[in-house]
Amino acid sequence: MRWREINFDGLVGPTHNYAGLSFGNVASIGNQGEQSNPKQAALQGLAKMRWLMDRGFLQGVLPPQVRPDINSLRRLGFRGTPEVVLANAWDQAPQILSLCSSASSMWLANAATVIPSRDNRSGRCIILPANLVSNVHRSIEVAGTVELLRYVFSNSDHFQVESPLPSVAEFADEGAANHMSFALQNKPAVHMFVYGRMVEGGEAPVRYPARQTREACSALIRFSGLDESRCMQVQQNPDAIDSGVFHNDVIAVSHDGLLLCHEKAFLNQPVVMEELRKKSEGSINIVEVSERDVPLEDAVNTYLFNSQILGDRNNPIMLLPIECSRNEKVRHYIETHLGPALNLQEIGYLDLQQSMANGGGPACLRLRISLNDAEVAALQGKVLLSDELHHRLVEFVETRYPDSLTLKQLADWEFAKRMINVVQDLYELLGLPSYLLDVAQQ
Numbered sequence: 001m002r003w004r005e006i007n008f009d010g011l012v013g014p015t016h017n018y019a020g021l022s023f024g025n026v027a028s029i030g031n032q033g034e035q036s037n038p039k040q041a042a043l044q045g046l047a048k049m050r051w052l053m054d055r056g057f058l059q060g061v062l063p064p065q066v067r068p069d070i071n072s073l074r075r076l077g078f079r080g081t082p083e084v085v086l087a088n089a090w091d092q093a094p095q096i097l098s099l100c101s102s103a104s105s106m107w108l109a110n111a112a113t114v115i116p117s118r119d120n121r122s123g124r125c126i127i128l129p130a131n132l133v134s135n136v137h138r139s140i141e142v143a144g145t146v147e148l149l150r151y152v153f154s155n156s157d158h159f160q161v162e163s164p165l166p167s168v169a170e171f172a173d174e175g176a177a178n179h180m181s182f183a184l185q186n187k188p189a190v191h192m193f194v195y196g197r198m199v200e201g202g203e204a205p206v207r208y209p210a211r212q213t214r215e216a217c218s219a220l221i222r223f224s225g226l227d228e229s230r231c232m233q234v235q236q237n238p239d240a241i242d243s244g245v246f247h248n249d250v251i252a253v254s255h256d257g258l259l260l261c262h263e264k265a266f267l268n269q270p271v272v273m274e275e276l277r278k279k280s281e282g283s284i285n286i287v288e289v290s291e292r293d294v295p296l297e298d299a300v301n302t303y304l305f306n307s308q309i310l311g312d313r314n315n316p317i318m319l320l321p322i323e324c325s326r327n328e329k330v331r332h333y334i335e336t337h338l339g340p341a342l343n344l345q346e347i348g349y350l351d352l353q354q355s356m357a358n359g360g361g362p363a364c365l366r367l368r369i370s371l372n373d374a375e376v377a378a379l380q381g382k383v384l385l386s387d388e389l390h391h392r393l394v395e396f397v398e399t400r401y402p403d404s405l406t407l408k409q410l411a412d413w414e415f416a417k418r419m420i421n422v423v424q425d426l427y428e429l430l431g432l433p434s435y436l437l438d439v440a441q442q
């Protein structure tokens with residue numbers, strides 16, 4: 001049976017803006033109030049998808065959500081017509097209006113944790129949507145994301161989409177950004193679940209919040225159908241979180257039988273690496289980048305580890321944010337060390353600056369899912385990109401997306417209505433039924 005890894009990228013929404021909503025995400029806070037360019041953001045995302053399609057990879061796409069989210073505003077006590085709701089929110093609580101207007105569902109790495117059918121007991125691909133309780137603007141994505149995933153992955157012979165964990169801080173879960181797996185020859189993969197804190201006891205960051213708990217990871221493992229002996233629960237280095245590593249995918253990336261990470265990624269890292277080696281019976285390739293080669297600060301500023309490594313394990317290619325090529329230390333490390341160490345066949349530096357300015361790099365924008373041919377054929381909706389669909393999306397974005405945006409515009413119902421229509425039309429373009437939008441809005 002043929003297996004393929006599909007990257008589903010979130011199409012950036014027309015309300016993409018810089019609201020400074022994510023404390024602990026240094027880019028989000030640093031760019032608060034800057035003028036955004038949603039059109040450019042979406043085109044940059046589509047160019048990344050194109051880059052991978054051109055290299056023969058199957059590429060998926062999922063639509064943005066409706067924003068501003070009038071229903072969330074209503075749930076927070078704003079009443080009246082949408083026009084009045086928006087005007088009052090802008091007057092009385094602009095921060096709440098910005099929470100309800102974020103295009104943050106674009107970062108699909110936070111949508112869910114995915115366990116391929118070949119690794120788990122159920123024989124189905126298990127999808128565990130994240131509750132994203134650590135940030136209000138992200139938590140309001142969840143209902144819409146769950147409905148969308150339940151539609152695309154509705155074939156119950158092949159897929160099982162669970163409910164998110166209870167929406168409380170004790171079970172805070174941020175999805176695939178905190179999950180890695182390592183394929184081994186002739187054995188189920190080793191799955192690593194990464195957390196930032198425990199509900200009680202243990203070490204924790206002091207400056208910035210830890211977004212995922214160990215208790216959430218344990219619950220995910222119970223749902224995963226994985227053999228516990230193939231799982232690891234690993235704590236992020238609290239110092240890394242305090243330096244801006246709010247998700248594990250800012251400091252580590254896995255591909256096939258490879259782990260690329262910074263030497264300060266995990267607490268008690270030597271012990272973690274030893275356990276990983278043991279569980280994978282030596283067939284793993286671990287590349288730890290030293291602080292001397294790439295200081296943590298440079299890793300956070302360039303998103304070196306938020307890259308995508310794809311293709312044959314012995315001859316992979318690597319897609320990195322363009323910021324990596326502009327930092328001399330990082331570029332030097334990639335070209336003189338990483339290239340030969342991983343036998344990279346191609347290194348692509350892509351411009352994703354609009355998303356990067358909110359702390360979202362290449363890997364944040366994608367949810368990767370390993371599927372066999374039967375599972376690929378069971379997907380619902382036009383969510384796999386063809387040349388034609390890609391072309392239509394580019395054309396759509398060019399004609400319908402604004403090329404500059406500040407929060408104040410979103411307080412105007414006429415403008416907001418246009419942005420909502422854009423998302424409705426995108427659903428149609430992707431063959432997704434409009435009832436999904438209504439459900440998401442309840």
Ligand SMILES: NCCC[C@H](NC(=O)CCC(=O)O)C(=O)O
Pocket residue numbers: 017018019020021022025028029102104107109110135138177247358359360361364
């Ligand atoms: N995986 C990358 C996620 C980035 C995302 N940024 C944001 O939500 C910033 C939005 C803003 O500040 O407008 C986050 O921090 O969860």
